Each structure stands twice: as C-alpha cells, then as structure tokens.
Amino acid sequence: METKELVDQLKSCGAIQYGHFVLTSGAVSDYYVDIKKASTNPEVLTTIATQMKPIALDKYDLIAGMELGAVPLIVALSLQTSIPFVIVRKQKREHGTGKQIEGESVKDKKVLIVEDVTTSGGSVVNTIQILKQNHAELDKVITVVDRESGAREKIENLDLQFHPLVTVKDILKK
Numbered sequence: 001m002e003t004k005e006l007v008d009q010l011k012s013c014g015a016i017q018y019g020h021f022v023l024t025s026g027a028v029s030d031y032y033v034d035i036k037k038a039s040t041n042p043e044v045l046t047t048i049a050t051q052m053k054p055i056a057l058d059k060y061d062l063i064a065g066m067e068l069g070a071v072p073l074i075v076a077l078s079l080q081t082s083i084p085f086v087i088v089r090k091q092k093r094e095h096g097t098g099k100q101i102e103g104e105s106v107k108d109k110k111v112l113i114v115e116d117v118t119t120s121g122g123s124v125v126n127t128i129q130i131l132k133q134n135h136a137e138l139d140k141v142i143t144v145v146d147r148e149s150g151a152r153e154k155i156e157n158l159d160l161q162f163h164p165l166v167t168v169k170d171i172l173k174k
Contacts, residue, residue: 006047007170010171016032024122039069052114053077055140062112063084063111064101065115065127086101086106111136115141115143118152119150120149121155124155138160144164144166
C-alpha cells in the first residue's frame with residue numbers, strides 16, 4: 001500500500017510529467033520525475049520521510065544527500081528520526097572554508113545516503129566517492145524513485161544496499 005500511496009501522491013502533485021526530456025545523465029526520456037515538486041509539498045515530503053524512516057533507524061550516525069534535490073529529503077528524514085544530516089556539495093567550495101561536506105565530520109561515522117531520483121547512478125556514485133574520501137562508513141542508499149537504468153547495479157557493485165521507495169515500473173503501471 002505504501003508504494004501505491006506514494007505513486008498516487010507523486011502523480012497528484014505533478015511530479016510525474018510526460019513529454020520530451022533530456023535527463024542529467026544525458027539520456028532522453030518521454031517522462032520526467034520532478035521530485036522537487038514533491039519535496040516542496042509538505043504532505044508528499046512527509047510521506048517520503050515516513051517511508052524512509054524504518055531504514056534510517058538502522059543505527060546511523062548521519063544522513064547525507066547531494067545538493068539540491070536531496071536536501072529537503074534529508075532535512076525531513078532528520079526531523080523524523082533525530083539523526084543529524086550533512087549536505088554534500090557537487091563541487092568543493094573555492095572560497096570560505098573550502099568544504100565539500102556541510103555539517104559535522106563524517107569520518108568514522110555510519111552514514112545513510114539519500115537520493116531523490118536515480119537513473120544511471122552517476123550522481124549517487126559521486127556522492128559515495130566524496131563520502132568515502134572523507135572516511136564515512138557506508139552500507140545503504142535510499143532513493144525516492146529509481147528509473148531502473150543502471151543505478152542499482154552501480155551501487156551494488158560498490159557493495160552497498162539499494163532501497164528505492166518506488167520504481168519506474170510502479171509509476172508507469174496502468
């Protein structure tokens with residue numbers, strides 16, 4: 001029931017769009033999953049965090065997500081679990097403190113990675129690499145939607161578990 005509830009909410013808030021789209025991975029698609037539409041809707045954001053919560057309560061020290069799409073997700077999950085979060089920047093800052101990870105140190109901490117949408121897995125692999133370079137302990141990635149285009153395989157090849165809340169098959173079911 002949880003999957004159907006989330007799919008219905010994604011559709012009703014306009015997060016699932018049909019047309020011609022070029023994705024971050026460079027792939028072309030006839031549908032687009034705009035999680036920002038969902039994560040800016042309090043009801044949908046609460047559903048997402050509620051569905052992620054049981055996984056997050058597996059003794060994590062921190063929750064991490066890449067800027068921009070994962071930020072509202074990690075904040076909502078942090079509020080539901082009282083687990084602190086860190087924001088991973090796509091690029092290291094060239095000014096100020098020069099940080100690439102905002103928040104407390106991830107060194108020797110068990111960190112749960114949260115992603116908004118996974119397609120080929122390039123973005124989440126980048127997040128994984130940055131966290132590993134900073135000596136985080138990683139074992140799982142949660143994504144709201146997996147487009148089933150290679151992300152699972154890339155994540156599992158890095159010896160991490162992969163937990164999509166919904167898949168493209170769930171969304172495109174008639």
